[in-house]
Amino acid sequence: MKKKSTTFKMLLISLLAISMFLVGCSNNSKETGGKKETPTTSSEGGSKKDTLVYGRGGDSTSLDPITTTEGEAYKVTINIYETLLNYGDQDTTINPGLAEKVDVSDDKLKYTFHLRKGVKFHDGTDFNADAVVYNFNRWMNGNDEQFPYYSMFGGYKKDEGHVIKEVKAVDENTVEFDLKRPQAPFLKNIAMSAFGIASPAAIEKYGDDFRNNPVGTGPFKFVEWKQNDKIVLEKNPDYWQQGLPKLNKLIFRVIPENAARLNALAKGEIDVMDGLNNSDEDTVKNNPDLQVIERPSNNIGYIGLNTTKKPLDNKLVRQAINHAVDKKTIIDAFYGGKALPAKNPMPPSIEGYNDAIEEYTYDLEKAKALLKEAGLEKGFEIDLWAMPVARPYMPEAQKVAEVIQESLSKVGIKANIQSVDWATYLEKARKGEFGIFMLGWTGDNGDPDNFIYTLLDKDSIGSNNYAQYSNDELHNILIEAQTETDQTKRNDLYKKAQEIIHEDAPWVPLVHSTPLLAAAKDVQNYLPHPTGSESLLKVEFK
Structure with missing residues (x-):
């Protein structure tokens, strides 16, 4: 009798496990172009979606933002890396970022950045003044082919027009930039996506392959990149802003044709798409499950x-x-x-x-x-x-x-x-x-x-x-x-x-x-930025 009872209990447990697995599959999976992406549910155990699938026309060319100048890279990297300063949610006003404040000398030749304390890179190493100095020295000692956007600072260290004389760590949380001449857009340049601060340890580890293995301090961590298919990021559990990001996972999918991308959105295979044809705007507006989003023209x-x-x-x-x-x-x-x-x-x-x-x-x-x-x-x-x-x-x-x-x-x-x-x-x-x-x-x-x-x-x-x-x-x-x-x-x-x-x-x-995007109706807090690259830090589903 004892043996029969044990067998019966095991059978019940097995059936229960199978039924729970089937329920999980039916409730939580999301079709994405013939492949199933399975987001986790909210921490409260509800069914609220927390994986956002973003459809776009082209793949990124690099995930090391300083090595490129194209927007498809920055759409992704702005969620992996952070800059010393940030822009406003939908404008280019200057706001704190990895630096909490900046002191500027009267002659506009010295900028002192006071860094946020307790921030770590995704690999567990510390973000500090030495990391900032490392990144800027890396960029300024490069060239057009390596770091094309660093030319915003008047060229490179070897060039006569280079604006930055020296970047030095005053202490662990203070960095000083000394300039050769004033540069009016200096702080606006610093906030650009290209100048995301990367982990020095990861750069040393991966070398030239760092562009495929990004490590920053941002709200999302890199998981995988299947070229011309998808890039997957997941929530950084140690992110310094408590309660953020709202999403657990981001998936950037490449769907080259605008019409195919819209079709994927209508079928629920993706949640957001860029590159909406103007001729399709009314189609989206007439679909109760979708919404049109306008990007500020710039x-x-x-x-x-x-x-x-x-x-x-x-x-x-x-x-x-x-x-x-x-x-x-x-x-x-x-x-x-x-x-x-x-x-x-x-x-x-x-x-x-x-x-x-x-x-x-x-x-x-x-x-x-x-x-x-x-x-x-x-x-x-x-x-x-x-x-x-x-x-x-x-x-x-x-x-x-x-x-x-x-x-x-x-x-x-x-x-x-x-x-x-x-x-x-x-x-x-x-x-x-x-x-x-x-x-x-x-x-x-x-x-x-x-x-x-x-x-x-x-x-x-x-x-x-x-x-x-x-x-x-x-x-x-x-x-x-x-x-x-x-x-x-x-x-x-x-x-x-x-x-x-x-x-x-x-x-x-x-x-x-005025670029148009479209999204599922349940996507909220998506604020398109005039620069074309927006953090998805606060985006969530209703």
Whole structure:
């Protein structure tokens, strides 16, 4: 009898375990494109979701933010790393970050950062002043290819224009930056996603492979990266802000086509998507299970014209292309009224915008006359490189390329549309391999310097100046504008800079868009940031 009783009890226990497993599978799993992601439930034992799946058009190129300048990297890394200072939730005002406060000398040449105590990196090592010094010394002793965005500080240690004289640890929780000259956007630069503070121990451990093994102090820790598929992060249980993050896991999924991404959202396979086509806005609004989210406009979509390649090295040719592109048709067809035609290399929302500049009108006869003056009356043939992914400033890049191709054909320019994968596209553009190409920029700090100096100064050739454009007069104005601390005087300098750029025409400025995202109705506290990269620290489900 005893043996039979024991067997019966074991059978009951087994059946109970199986039933509990089945209940768990039916209640907690989430379909994600044919694969099941299984989020944990809330700590109270309820069924509230705590895994957010974010659908996006392209993969990250690196998870070490200083090694890239592209937005798909920063979407992820802003949740892994933290910067010394933060921006506001939906603006670029300066707020405390890993530094609780900053003291600035009267001459603007010394910045003293007082660091937050008790913060640890994900590998358990201490965040302190030595870690900050290590990161900045690593960056400043590099170059354009290694750390392209460090050029925001006037180049690198070896360069004459480098702004930072020295970074030193005063004590364990105090760091001092000594500058060679004032830099007006210095604190705004410090808060940029590119300058997330990484674990020195992890950098030493992984070396060049650190870009695939990120370790910061942020609210989420890295778990895995399946290239062109997904990146998985999980909650940092030792995060210094108590009660945060709200979510247990983040999954960033790559779904290249906007329409496929929207379909995945409608089916519940993802929770948030970027790159919503303007033509699909009403579809989302009419779905009671979904919501439309607008990102504050802070961008420029443009056609780059490599000023070092023939015949684009002739200013008349570049001006002709500006007159040949039909911006109105592009905006009417692909932006649903939520975009402005661009005439300058920065949006009207940025201080120092020069509204007095007269845009290049769509004028085919004028374009033909300029080409004739340049000795190219019969036109020419050239490749037109089109982005392979949807971007906030250009949600349907391949279709826009077809409109541009048709416009150019009307003045005798035969443009052959070409494309490659996103990482290769950016690398080829950086190296100056493209002639005519489509790209854009979402501002990272709310300052005009982050558009004009970053994208078009000669210091930025090899990083973000893909047009390879160099003008000494422009350079001198931009350095003066960086050094000047009076904002009114800075604005006047940037207006002059825009006049020079307009005349030289290294770009065809196309559009300033209001990017659209969509999300499930139960997603709350998602606040899209004008920089294009937002922390998901406070996001949760209803």
